[in-house]
Amino acid sequence: MDEKGVSSKGAILAAARKEFAARGFSGARVEAIARAAGCNKAMLFYYFSSKENLYRSVLAQALGEIFAEIGGVVNERLTPRSFLERFPEIYIRFLARNPDLPRILVFDLIHNPENISRTVGQIFRENASFNPQLLLGMIRTWHDQGLISEGDPMHFILNVISLSIFSFVGRPMVEAISGLKAGEDEEFYRARIQSVVHTLTKGMLK
Template sequence: MTKDVSTERKILEAAREVFIQQGMAGARMQEIADKADINKALLHYYFRSKDLLFERVFMETLQSNGPALFGILGKEMPLKEKLMQFVEHYVELMKNNPFMPLFVINEISRNPEKLFGKIGSQVSQVALGLGLQLKAEAAKGTIRPIEPVDLISSIMGLCVFPVIAKPILRPVFGLSEEDYNKFLERRKKEVPVIIWNYLTDKSTNE
């Protein structure tokens, strides 16, 4: 009989937890082994080095979430619809993996080259497509002209900040855990409103 859960999987899950909470520098191989309920020797038997293990975990993290999320932006769909779906998915994703955004940003900052070869090109493709749609809509006059970077940065900033700054926001604004969750839920509705208002604003059009 094969093991209920493959040891490799067990290791990867454990490593993911530890890496995400401690970062590459702070993570300890021993802690990963403990959390996976095996010993260090076996850990190295499966993944020769910390670097290899990290590489694997990091790429899995990106690949298991990136395509689905940015896929939304690539679909044939009205802008407003895209916007709402993207935000809904994005906020929900981060609610379930609160340490992920900081982890991803940190590790990409630490080693920017690694990114592009793997998933960067796909995302660039999506960005290109989105750019065309934005131009077309602007030409029709349904939205103001805007660069893709500006739009994406705004959306992601509005979604990401409440999650990565949770340890600051909660004490400063005196939010209970429940208050904070309500706040996050609110974002799902509010972010699209903010963005859509901005996109369709006439007052600052040229």
């Protein structure tokens, strides 16, 4: 694959990510993706064979990046406090830098959860950037040692992820309800991280 080929395929993937994030699968236009990638529509089918397949590639890439980022936080010698203090910051900052990812993710969680399951399973099989069993085991140990109050790892993780990821989705909702503007992005994320970390550490650490 020569230089032009790489950049074409890459450009299509990048453009597709934006388009799918902005409009969802059905709303995304193959033509628009090709144009944004600076190439012909046929080019897109040449590399990805179908819209569906292009979407799968985008999703797999996005989930891969997310898990690589998460994997960086999870290691053998993690205390529950350092996990709860560091995870939300890293995760929220990462999603703020890559706003297309939570959109694609949440969209699929709602409309195509099996899609997520399959792709996540595939990533864990192929890519060792993050070992979920390691995290699950640690959470169980933390609870056995009396360090945390939540005994079910699923709810522990759900609490952490909910507060982190919904910062993005829920912001316009709460702005609409309260009539307040949440302020500039940087200030909003700073305050959000602080609130999430405080609530999680105070709420789940024993």
